[in-house]
Amino acid sequence: MTEFLSDEMVLNMGPHHPSTHGVLRFILQTDGEMMRRAIPDVGFLHRGIEKIAELLPYQAFMPYTDRIDYLASICCNFGYALTVERLAQIEVPEKAEYLRVISAELTRIGSHFVGLGALLLDLGAVTPFVHALREREVYNDLMESLCGARLTHNYVRIGGVSYDEPPGFREKTRRFIDHIEYEFLDEFNELASFNTIFINRMKNVGVITAEDAIEHSLVGPNLRGSGVKHDIRKNDPYSIYNRFNFDIPVGHGKFGTMGDCYDRYWVRVEEVMESCRIIRQALELMPETGPVRTKLPRVFKPPKGEIYVRTECPRGEMGFYLISDGGKNPYRLKIRTGSFSAAAMIGEVSQGVMVADLVTIIGSFDVVAPEIDR
């Protein structure tokens, strides 16, 4: 522990605190209401997923990737499947690629709803959170019709996806994204995003410059909020993302300084719209019929080698470093997540802010505890 002056107070926030998004602990050194620094203490949800990966066959590890980031389970499935496929050079059927992209983008929408809603809830606005949950229920129904699970979908398999689309899926999805893009987001923005109180709580708080963001290895919306135009879907395209036409939203200081909490929030709102665009194009282009899964041998052994694959999750870049020794289990699997560097960054940006602003900063980074701890 660092030294502290006698008129300073050390305050403990968490691990069980409603605004820390899961189990996350901060040790605050405060001088009155001003905070000298906040030291993050993580690991309250360390489940040893990387060790479990070494104990299980490649296919059997798939359900665990759901639990790395439970809000965006398909994106994690996708990343892991892609890693193994690129190492073993497995071809994925055309239709499975489209189903993967559609479900991953739907998951991104569902995840951002919780992220945005929970941020507003932490700032005291309960109603937008309930609105976001209402739409998330529709998303849950869609995913349930696709793969049978509401939260931990476990939909993507190595070499494809588990099931074909159910009848009526395209129509329902189209109706859902139309509703999101043309009705819900307008309502949500009117209710929350352009609310003066909300803007004043968010603008010019927790400013991160582009250089700082890169220096601290920030990824995803947190990096783009600082104005760095970097998205793995564009810069290092995987799957079939290069077939779609979409933009990368970046922060540009909408109401305050570039890289403040509002920019990070607004990037997420715009990303929901971009995801809707991708889904609409994918629904048009998706073939009507076709296989959705490549047959793999029962005991699946990829060749010896090392590979690092990055994918774009709702919380930023998710990288899988896989080392295979030619056996049926991975030799080592390292999972690099977006929340991990974001949680480290919270401690850096929270120097000299008010205690109430810490809640804003934590919410704007949209960290999820199991992604930090794994």
Add this chain to the structure above:
Amino acid sequence: MKISDLIALLKERLRDVIVGIEEMPNNDVMLEIKRHDLLPVLTTLKKDKELGFISFTNQLGVDYGDSFAVIYNLYSFALGNKLTVKVFLEKDNPEVDSVERLFRGANWFERETYDLLGIRFKGHGNLERLLLPSDWEGYPLRKDYVYPEEYHGMALKRKTLFEE
């Protein structure tokens, strides 16, 4: 930049220190260097105008049985290329220079590697356990790790389907 061009460029810049350089799957280059060269090489990779590997994306430690390795994944916005740097360490003295001063984002990665694999980083400001409790014994991601029987009076055994 093409992989072959990048390899040629790296060979030119880091002529004396390269132990091995090869192509990895997924448009990646694996650069192997010696332990004491790590900090100078990463400084060159970051500060060189043409290379510009300023983004520290990932770091991990591996237990290869007879030796440890630390692997760094870097990314260059200027070139649009990935680079993997690997350093082998001896089994009985897993210690390497910390790059925390060079890449601020490496701070927690190094703490995590220390926590789970017991690799020490020389010059790190705050090398403590990050994820596990501070009084935990052993390093779980080592291959010879034995699961503890109990922790502070909590029994940790419950028969699983896999242990019969």
Add this chain to the structure above:
Amino acid sequence: MPAQYNLVNRLNEDSRMILTTVDRALNLARANSVWYLLMGLACCSIELMQTGGPRADIDRFGSLFRATPRQSDLMIVAGTVSLKMAPRLKRLYEQMADPKYVIAMGSCANCGGLFNLSYSIVKGVDKILPVDVYLPGCPPRPEALTEALIKIQEKIKNERYLRKKE
């Protein structure tokens, strides 16, 4: 409704008098105002949130979330309990006022579940807390959590504080 939950015994049709025991009247009040502690640990916490959300709407049963253990009667352990978290969980339980109830939500809280292979997990929250209702599923659906709450309400309605059980 089963006979034992019958709160009121009317003397006859036009009677304006209600006869009941103090126990039953108290239990009715307690059972319909079970406030739960917001103890979201892992994946299950999202389903816990959605159970309190607009569709499942657990408010209908008189339950709403409290962020502080001092005001809550029910602890829903939603998620995996790690060894680092276990002492904190126990302390939070001890801070709750009696009478208190625990639902172990999800496979992880029941027995370790998927993470039984791990080294840093408490394999079943019943190793550190007394559990009233075990709720299987990974994660359980909101309907299942509502059912678990109704089970807790049934348990509360059957309790006798003022006289001994026959």
